[in-house]
Amino acid sequence: MTEMTKIETGATLMEVTAFLWAEADLLDRKDYDPWLALWDGQGTYVMPITEPGEALKSASGYAEALNLCYDGAKMRKDRVARFQAGFSISSAPPAQTVRTVSRIVIEAVEGELIHVRAAETVVEDKFGRQRLFAADMGYVLVSTADGLKIRDKVVRLLNSDGMLTSISYLF
Amino acid sequence: MSLDMPKFSDLDALYDEAEAKVATSMYEDPALFDAEMEKIFHKTWVWVAHESEFPDKGSFKLSHVGKEPVILVRDRKGAIHCMVNRCRHRAATVCEVKKGKTSSFQCPYHGWGYGLDGSLRALPYPEQYGDDFDKAQHGLLKLRTDSYAGMVFATFNDELEPLSDFLGPVKKWIDLFMKQGGGFPVKVLGEHQFKVPMNWKVQLENTTDAYHFPIVHKSFLQSLDGETEQVFSFLEHGRGFVEDLGNGHSVMVMMPELVDLDENLDAPIPERFSELAEELRGEGYPEDQVKKIVRAVGGAGFNLNLFPNVSFSLSFFRVLRPVTVEETEIRHIALGMEGGPAAANRMRLRLHEHFQGPMGFGSPDDAEVWERVQRGTKGGETLPILVNRGMVDEAEGADGPRGHISAETGMRAAYAMWKRMMSA
Numbered sequence: 001m002t003e004m005t006k007i008e009t010g011a012t013l014m015e016v017t018a019f020l021w022a023e024a025d026l027l028d029r030k031d032y033d034p035w036l037a038l039w040d041g042q043g044t045y046v047m048p049i050t051e052p053g054e055a056l057k058s059a060s061g062y063a064e065a066l067n068l069c070y071d072g073a074k075m076r077k078d079r080v081a082r083f084q085a086g087f088s089i090s091s092a093p094p095a096q097t098v099r100t101v102s103r104i105v106i107e108a109v110e111g112e113l114i115h116v117r118a119a120e121t122v123v124e125d126k127f128g129r130q131r132l133f134a135a136d137m138g139y140v141l142v143s144t145a146d147g148l149k150i151r152d153k154v155v156r157l158l159n160s161d162g163m164l165t166s167i168s169y170l171f
Numbered sequence: 172m173s174l175d176m177p178k179f180s181d182l183d184a185l186y187d188e189a190e191a192k193v194a195t196s197m198y199e200d201p202a203l204f205d206a207e208m209e210k211i212f213h214k215t216w217v218w219v220a221h222e223s224e225f226p227d228k229g230s231f232k233l234s235h236v237g238k239e240p241v242i243l244v245r246d247r248k249g250a251i252h253c254m255v256n257r258c259r260h261r262a263a264t265v266c267e268v269k270k271g272k273t274s275s276f277q278c279p280y281h282g283w284g285y286g287l288d289g290s291l292r293a294l295p296y297p298e299q300y301g302d303d304f305d306k307a308q309h310g311l312l313k314l315r316t317d318s319y320a321g322m323v324f325a326t327f328n329d330e331l332e333p334l335s336d337f338l339g340p341v342k343k344w345i346d347l348f349m350k351q352g353g354g355f356p357v358k359v360l361g362e363h364q365f366k367v368p369m370n371w372k373v374q375l376e377n378t379t380d381a382y383h384f385p386i387v388h389k390s391f392l393q394s395l396d397g398e399t400e401q402v403f404s405f406l407e408h409g410r411g412f413v414e415d416l417g418n419g420h421s422v423m424v425m426m427p428e429l430v431d432l433d434e435n436l437d438a439p440i441p442e443r444f445s446e447l448a449e450e451l452r453g454e455g456y457p458e459d460q461v462k463k464i465v466r467a468v469g470g471a472g473f474n475l476n477l478f479p480n481v482s483f484s485l486s487f488f489r490v491l492r493p494v495t496v497e498e499t500e501i502r503h504i505a506l507g508m509e510g511g512p513a514a515a516n517r518m519r520l521r522l523h524e525h526f527q528g529p530m531g532f533g534s535p536d537d538a539e540v541w542e543r544v545q546r547g548t549k550g551g552e553t554l555p556i557l558v559n560r561g562m563v564d565e566a567e568g569a570d571g572p573r574g575h576i577s578a579e580t581g582m583r584a585a586y587a588m589w590k591r592m593m594s595a
Contacts, residue, residue, distance in 0.1 A: 047530060049361060064513065066361025066505045066520050068530040075525075078394045082532055088390035089543075090535035127542070161269075163500055164365045166535035 016116055016141065017104050019148045024101045024120070027170050030094060032080040035170070040142050043152035045071040047171065049160045056117070056138040059152035068160065068167075083169075094168040095126035101137075113151065114141040120155065120171060134158040135171055182594050186586045191562060191579070192555035193586060195548045198370035204496035211479055211592045212237025216317070216324040216337050218481035218490060219243055219253060223321065223358040223509065225270065229287060232270040235492050236314065236325055242266055242276070243316075243323060246287040251318065253325040254289040254311035265311070276311075289313050320345045321357065322481070340416045340570035344475045348483045350432040351506070353467030354460065358509035360520060363528025366500045367538045369545040371479075371493035372589070374501060377537065378474050378482040378489060379413050379423035379581025381406050382560065387540055391532040394525075398442050402426060402469075406577055411473075413561070413580040415571035419478025419588025421581030425485075429472025436462045444468060450514045464508070464515050469522070476581055478588045487523060497545055503527040503534065558582040 026035045039045075044059040047068035062070060071079060086092045103119035116139040124131050138154040155171040157164065185194045185203075196203065219234040220243045231244035233256065240256040242265075256264045258278035265276040265285060275292065276285045283294045289311035297304060314325040317334035319342060324334050335342070349357050367374070377383070385392065385406050392400050405411055405425035413423045428435055436459070440448050444465045451461045470486025482489045488504040505523040507516040526533035548556075561578020574580035 049363075064517060064520075066363070067524055068363070068528055070521060070524055079532070082390045082394060085390060085393060087393065088532075088536050089387065090539035091390075127546070162364065164363075164529040166365055166367075166538035167529045168535055168539075 012109065012114065013104065013106055015148065016106060016114060019141065020101045020104060020116075020118060020139075023150075024099050028097050028099055030083070030169065032083060032170075036076060036080055038150050039073065039076065040144070040149040040151050041073050043072075043140065043150065045069065045076055046152075046154045047160070048154060048156050050156055051161055052158055054156075056136060056154050056156055058138075058140070059154050062154070068157075068164075079170075088168075090166055091168040093126075095124035095131075097122050097124045097169055099123075099171075112143045114143060114148075115139070116141060122171060124169070126168075131165055133171070137171075182590050185593075186590050187555070188583075188587060188590065190555075191557065191559035191583055191586075193558060194555065195552050197372060197556070198545060198548050199496060201496045204370075204493070206593065207589075208237045208493070210595065211589070212493070214326070214328045214592060214595070215331065215479060216326050216334055217479065218322060218477065218488075219316075219325045220323040221321050221357075221359050221488065221504070222251075222318060222323060223356070227272065229272045229274055230270070231266070231273060231287075233266065233268075236327065237493065240264065241314065241325065242311075243325075244273075244287050250288075251316050251323060252288050253314040253316045253323075255314070257312065258283055259291065259309045259311065260294070283309075285311050320349050337418055338420070338477075339418060341418075341420045341422075341475065341477060344416070344422050344473070345483065347431055347473075348471050348475060351467040351470050351486060352508050353432075353464040353511060353515065355508035355511040357506050360505040360507040360516060360523075362505065363503040363523075363531070363534070364500065365529045365534065365538060366494065366498060367541050368497055369499055369541040370496060371491050371499045372585075373541045373544050374489075374491045374499055375476070375479065375585050376558070376579075376582045377541070378476040378484055379421045380579070381411070381413070381423055381425065382577040382579075383540070387536045388533050390536065391526060394532055396443055402441075409576055411576035412568070412573050413576060413578050414568040414573040415580055415584035415587075417571055417584075419585045420476060421584040422473055422475045423576065423581060424473045425576065426472030429466075429469070432467050432471060433463075436466060438466075440465055441469075444518075447514055447518050451512055454512060454514070456512065464512065467508070468515050468518050476585070478585050486519065487527060501534075501538075558586065 046059045046062045048062045082088050083091045099122040101118055101120050105117045107115040107117055118137045120135045120137050122133045136156045140151040142149045142151050185197055217236045220232055225232045225243055228245050228247050228249055231242055234241050234243055241253050242256050244252050256266055258265050260281055260283050263278050263280040265278045284292045286292050291306045291309045314327055316325045410427050411424040415421050448461050448465045475483040480491050490502040492500040494500055507519050528534055558579040561574035565572050565574040572580055
């Protein structure tokens with residue numbers, strides 16, 4: 001942030017916001033193949049278990065801890081395949097979701113890497129009951145010739161260390 | 172217990188032992204649930220913690236015995252105490268930190284202070300209670316505790332048999348299970364927690380239920396490499412069994428070759444562990460230790476279900492907590508090797524995440540079918556729930572009736588104990 005002018009920051013924020021909203025739209029529509037294509041293939045999708053309010057670490061900072069998920073490229077692909085194959089009773093059909101991503105903060109820009117924080121709220125509906133999730137997110141995005149890509153994504157549920165319920169979709 | 176609590180005199184109608192039929196109301200009668208909390212969870216040994224969760228003097232963790240919140244703590248000599256998390260003055264909880272270290276517990280309301288052994292140490296302005304106020308009579312309510320192989324149990328029942336007798340033949344299976352430390356002590360690495368709108372007995376039935384595995388967990392099996400998928404196709408192989416171990420406990424052997432992890436150490440290292448083995452060799456571990464650790468990483472080849480609230484499942488502990496008649500909290504506790512190689516513990520964490528917890532490839536499907544059971548019981552109230560599978564060729568095993576791997580022998584063991592405790 002410190003090395004950027006306000007104009008540059010504004011342009012980046014608009015670009016990042018559009019990207020995260022497009023991702024949120026894919027996830028709500030369970031359109032997972034284009035979601036997988038948003039990744040640059042090098043990083044990790046992590047849903048860590050921490051105390052509420054603890055500062056987020058980089059994705060690799062959770063390798064030695066128990067997480068809700070710690071997915072490299074292969075596990076992301078396997079997870080999506082599981083959702084799509086139709087043999088998982090919890091995700092066939094999955095809960096329907098409506099999510100909002102907001103409170104987007106660009107923390108730093110280092111060369112092609114953009115470090116972003118954001119908030120996400122998800123309401124799911126299944127069996128006539130609704131459940132609410134709130135999460136802090138941390139992204140490392142990569143600026144490429146083909147536009148932004150996701151390197152790492154950390155989603156920490158507000159009650160990640162509390163009593164959760166099973167989840168049949170992605171955050 | 173209040174005098175107007177129903178007696179449930181017709182226990183035979185709730186669980187028909189000869190026909191192995193369970194009445195639908197077993198999952199949905201709130202009065203029955205209250206009676207279970209009193210007659211089972213207040214009367215038997217209930218698992219509360221693993222010793223590695225509060226290893227040092229002054230370390231503590233919160234837990235539950237049935238519906239009652241308790242604190243597990245080690246005093247200055249390392250002795251374990253379990254006490255109800257409720258100030259003796261006006262009932263406020265004295266601790267709301269899930270785990271940590273302390274030298275005392277102080278009630279936030281009026282400042283009554285308790286020692287690590289639960290004794291009342293001090294209270295502000297005591298003179299208003301008069302000279303005959305006896306602090307010794309106002310300590311935190313203590314439970315009896317005992318441990319086996321690091322597993323800590325507590326009970327409100329001072330008359331109950333010793334833990335060792337309660338476990339009986341379960342102990343040798345616990346010893347086998349703990350071999351997955353690979354030569355290191357077993358340590359808790361973390362836990363997944365999720366609640367399911369179901370009666371607690373729906374979960375109790377599940378840990379020694381092999382019958383559901385290829386159906387509910389097909390999507391997990393599909394995510395495995397061919398060799399590992401074969402390991403998990405235990406129903407198809409049919410080489411295992413389920414055995415009633417007495418007192419409601421049961422064991423389900425899925426992979427006989429992985430029952431004793433100290434045996435077959437010369438078997439070839441499975442493909443999925445070859446990278447880990449290479450890493451350990453690179454770190455200088457001798458070949459015999461590499462084989463022992465790698466063999467331990469995948470866990471034991473059996474599930475051990477203890478009545479009423481804990482099980483040892485392949486490579487983790489499963490703990491259930493009844494919340495209401497139609498809500499149950501589940502914990503899946505990940506285990507690792509204390510002081511063992513980081514690479515091995517990392518692999519155990521990734522294996523745990525693969526199947527367990529709210530985002531696992533297995534647990535969400537379990538949770539879904541359990542909820543479907545609870546939803547299904549709203550219809551056909553008079554229809555029984557069948558747990559008679561495998562009675563046709565059940566025979567005497569080493570410690571009790573033994574059935575086919577897909578037999579519901581473990582459920583029958585649990586319900587027989589349920590009935591024994593409810594009729595006491």
